[in-house]
Amino acid sequence: MAEQKLSAAPRPIQGVRRSTTPSGVTHVRTYQSGQYVVVGNHLAQHRELSLTAIGLATHIFSVPESTPVDIRSLTERFPEGRDRIAFALRELEAHGYLRRVRERTEDGQLVTRTYAHHAPVDVASAGVTGIERRPVGGRARTRDAVAGTSRDETAQEGDQAPCDVVVPSETAAAVEPDVVAPPVEPPEAPAPRGPLHEKAVTLLAGLRRADERLTLSLRDVHRLAPAVVDWLERGAAPAAVLRTLTLDLPVTMKHPAGVLAYRLRELLPPPLPAAPEPPPVTAGVHRPHPFQECDGCERVFRAPEPGRCRDCRHDQGTGGGAANAA
Numbered sequence: 001m002a003e004q005k006l007s008a009a010p011r012p013i014q015g016v017r018r019s020t021t022p023s024g025v026t027h028v029r030t031y032q033s034g035q036y037v038v039v040g041n042h043l044a045q046h047r048e049l050s051l052t053a054i055g056l057a058t059h060i061f062s063v064p065e066s067t068p069v070d071i072r073s074l075t076e077r078f079p080e081g082r083d084r085i086a087f088a089l090r091e092l093e094a095h096g097y098l099r100r101v102r103e104r105t106e107d108g109q110l111v112t113r114t115y116a117h118h119a120p121v122d123v124a125s126a127g128v129t130g131i132e133r134r135p136v137g138g139r140a141r142t143r144d145a146v147a148g149t150s151r152d153e154t155a156q157e158g159d160q161a162p163c164d165v166v167v168p169s170e171t172a173a174a175v176e177p178d179v180v181a182p183p184v185e186p187p188e189a190p191a192p193r194g195p196l197h198e199k200a201v202t203l204l205a206g207l208r209r210a211d212e213r214l215t216l217s218l219r220d221v222h223r224l225a226p227a228v229v230d231w232l233e234r235g236a237a238p239a240a241v242l243r244t245l246t247l248d249l250p251v252t253m254k255h256p257a258g259v260l261a262y263r264l265r266e267l268l269p270p271p272l273p274a275a276p277e278p279p280p281v282t283a284g285v286h287r288p289h290p291f292q293e294c295d296g297c298e299r300v301f302r303a304p305e306p307g308r309c310r311d312c313r314h315d316q317g318t319g320g321g322a323a324n325a326a
Contacts, residue, residue, distance in 0.1 A: 037062040040119065049095060050254065052080060053088040057097050060116050069114050087258065094219075096120035200228035203238055207260075210246040213253050220257040227264035235272030 039058050046054060060069050071089065075082045092098040099115040204221045207214035216224070231241050244267055245260055253259055289302040296312035308316070 038118075042120065043097065046095070049091055050088060052084055053091040056085065056088045057092050057116075060098070060114075061118060069116075070112070096122060196229045196232045197225055199232065199238065200225040203228060203241060204260075207242075207245060210242070211249060213249070214246070214256050214260070216257055216260075224257065224260055224264065227261065227268075230268060231264065234269055236269055 037058065039061060043049075043054060043057055049057075056074070063069070071082055071086050074085045078085065080088075089098060089100075093100065097117050097120055099117065099121075101113050101115065102110050103113055104110055201221055204216060204224055207216065228241060232238070245263055250259065289304050291300050292303045292306050293300055294309040294312055295306070296308045296316075299309050299311075301309040307313075
């Protein structure tokens with residue numbers, strides 16, 4: 001019997017150290033002497049942010065100040081598309097990594113500044129109330145909403161303190177059309193919430209009874225409620241909306257609100273057509289007499305009441321007259 005030859009062990013990749021772990025990632029680290037950005041593990045390993053949002057935050061942290069980071073500029077720079085980039089920006093705002101504030105310049109224009117927080121902050125306490133007048137491109141200073149003090153928002157070169165990095169997303173020469181408003185224009189009043197809105201909120205809040213993965217935040221409920229109202233206004237029953245949102249869900253749902261928003265938008269039924277009007281009822285409609293069976297020849301004929309048909313009545317009359325003549 002021939003001697004069995006064992007396969008040779010694979011040769012290690014040159015320049016890569018031996019790993020003691022049987023599987024998983026092996027870091028191949030290279031010294032970088034040029035520019036780089038420091039990203040905390042709280043962002044790189046975030047369990048609730050999408051990979052698009054993590055990558056977008058890393059890009060924003062790496063660009064110089066005054067780099068446009070509005071939706072239009074990012075869509076022109078990356079292939080993800082406007083919707084995905086807008087959703088990722090909203091994710092970063094919800095988790096305290098971005099804050100977009102409308103501010104008024106010295107010439108009275110409204111611009112949107114994006115504050116990129118390298119360390120997440122509390123969204124509720126990070127808001128700046130009102131519109132603050134400041135020169136575009138100057139040193140930005142904001143009021144601390146909690147302590148009531150002022151602090152410099154610009155970081156010195158090489159400073160690693162967890163301060164806010166101001167990245168203006170527009171300048172006075174290039175402002176998004178949807179953020180420009182006349183100085184005297186009053187804020188838009190919120191849309192009135194009627195019975196259909198309350199019914200939509202109740203339906204969305206109760207989705208977790210059908211699937212616990214559909215547990216939505218209060219913000220997501222009010223954001224999706226107008227889409228559910230559109231369904232109800234088009235004649236869809238709440239049971240039909242519930243069935244559309246809960247049947248055949250994907251096995252893995254990282255963002256249930258996004259799945260529900262997609263279904264409400266793409267599966268929206270057409271308006272229910274008007275019911276046909278019933279035919280008008282006219283007074284005095286002539287109805288034919290019912291069928292009767294002749295007592296003489298058993299022929300069926302129409303008459304208001306039982307008796308003999310016309311022929312039998314004629315024969316009876318003729319015979320009776322002849323008998324009288326005889």
